[in-house]
Amino acid sequence: MRELFLLESDATEAGWQDRALCAQTDPEAFFPEKGGSTREAKRVCLTCEVRDECLESALMNDERFGIWGGLSERERRKLKKRAV
Template structure:
């Protein structure tokens, strides 16, 4: 289950030692678990449109985004937001 969030050839993008308040049960129900990581971790400069479309239909999107923000995920699309969009949220929160 955790490998689907890993970038090929890198250390897992998901931190198994940090768990969101609701646990990680949302991952098994998330649509990304059924589609594969390629959409959610595209090559640099590639479109994230398809990942965002899938996230938009996923009931687990809020939990996923909460996890990504709480654990400072810096790669891929999480909760329907790209790396840059999550960075913008973190910056706004630090003001």
């Protein structure tokens, strides 16, 4: 299982992680093998109260693997390109 990496400066803002629904589910669903389904993880993210904070953290930390804030790495890359 891949652990969430936080910069020291983000530690005070990390309280959202305690409320994340993914912390209560199978972590393997959020880091599927290449070509594996992301459907289960994205379904969990849809109802998560900290989805926005999760996505923001993934974008700020340039997360390259896994589902964060309901988006895959490819979807996050596209989102960043559109924002530029």
